[in-house]
Amino acid sequence: MDIRVNKFMVLAMLSSCISLGFANTQYDEITLVETNVNDAQIIIDTYLKGNIKVSVSKNVSITANSLSVYGENSSLVFLGGNKVNAGTISIFKGTNINAYGTTINANKISLEEEGASLFLKDCTATLKKEISLFNESNIVIDSSFLQADFIKYASSYQGGGGDIKIINGGSLNLTGKGYNGSSYANIYVDSTSSFSSTDKVQYNGKLSFEAGAEISFAKGNDISNMTFEFVVDDISAFQDKELNEYFETITLAGSSIENLLTSENLTVFDKSTNMTYNIRISDNGTITIIPEPSAYAAIFGALALAFATYIRRK
Numbered sequence: 001m002d003i004r005v006n007k008f009m010v011l012a013m014l015s016s017c018i019s020l021g022f023a024n025t026q027y028d029e030i031t032l033v034e035t036n037v038n039d040a041q042i043i044i045d046t047y048l049k050g051n052i053k054v055s056v057s058k059n060v061s062i063t064a065n066s067l068s069v070y071g072e073n074s075s076l077v078f079l080g081g082n083k084v085n086a087g088t089i090s091i092f093k094g095t096n097i098n099a100y101g102t103t104i105n106a107n108k109i110s111l112e113e114e115g116a117s118l119f120l121k122d123c124t125a126t127l128k129k130e131i132s133l134f135n136e137s138n139i140v141i142d143s144s145f146l147q148a149d150f151i152k153y154a155s156s157y158q159g160g161g162g163d164i165k166i167i168n169g170g171s172l173n174l175t176g177k178g179y180n181g182s183s184y185a186n187i188y189v190d191s192t193s194s195f196s197s198t199d200k201v202q203y204n205g206k207l208s209f210e211a212g213a214e215i216s217f218a219k220g221n222d223i224s225n226m227t228f229e230f231v232v233d234d235i236s237a238f239q240d241k242e243l244n245e246y247f248e249t250i251t252l253a254g255s256s257i258e259n260l261l262t263s264e265n266l267t268v269f270d271k272s273t274n275m276t277y278n279i280r281i282s283d284n285g286t287i288t289i290i291p292e293p294s295a296y297a298a299i300f301g302a303l304a305l306a307f308a309t310y311i312r313r314k
Contacts, residue, residue, distance in 0.1 A: 025064075027054045038063040044095075045071030056082055067106075069095040078102040091116040091137075099123050108148075111137035111162060120144040120170075133162030133185055141170035141193075150174055150201050151183040161185050161205040166193040176200060176218070188231075189213040197221055208269065228266045235270035235277060235289060 024041040027033075028049060033056045042064040045052040052074040056062060059081040067086045069076050072094035078084065080101035089106050091097055093113035104125035109118065110132035118139045127148040131139070134153075139146075141164070151174065153161065161184030166172050168190070174197040183201040187208070194214035197203075202222040208229040209215055217223055268277045268289060278290040 036061045042067045044069040045074040137162040139164045141166045143168040145171045147173045151185045153184040231269045
């Protein structure tokens, strides 16, 4: 009896030591973290005050089973040379994580609610599992490398999708390991950046890309529900050109892109005018630009104004 009591006492002491060694770290005031942190949970803005800004000094490491940011306009910023090791990184409504020159290793990153955002600049981020996106959440991969298993929609409501922007030589690589769900993500790839997917996800949403973007979907991808937007600096240079002049670096589901794009699923966005145009693709692959109704409205509006001015002068 006494022996058993002593054993339980020892176990209780060990449990207490473990609890003390792996407590939660909570930041509920504006804070600059200047020493390494290693805890079970790291929580920003526990009591949902909002506007809690936590910055992590250069070369400081963060290790946690879970890392979470709560509260409107609260944020976590890694200032450079940081190492982050985590199980789940969770970003909630109206909050953000910004990382500069940081190495991230985690199981997954979850943008849980509207307005959640992740910004990576000169970072390397490797996830064992997924990126989880809620409607109206966003990720910017700026001159950074992000590798994950797949993109998953973070809600049972399938009414929208989050946004992923890959710019300035950034790269998103989805390795795909058996996930067969749907991805509601709008993905933008600029002319210097790359996106590749070898998973089995059914893609929904919009893929926007500039000429020179490196984009590859494997044969297991289902992109039948996607729409495509080609982004150009000046629409006049795009008129009456052959489709395959622009898309040599892009393959979709193992096929050349010009074999998959149609007048129904492709639009052209002109950065110089901030306008979107429908297109017509001829049998020989030549593209003709068709302004959307909004463009016609602008044209007719300008003509009407000119006519009214002319009448007044007469």
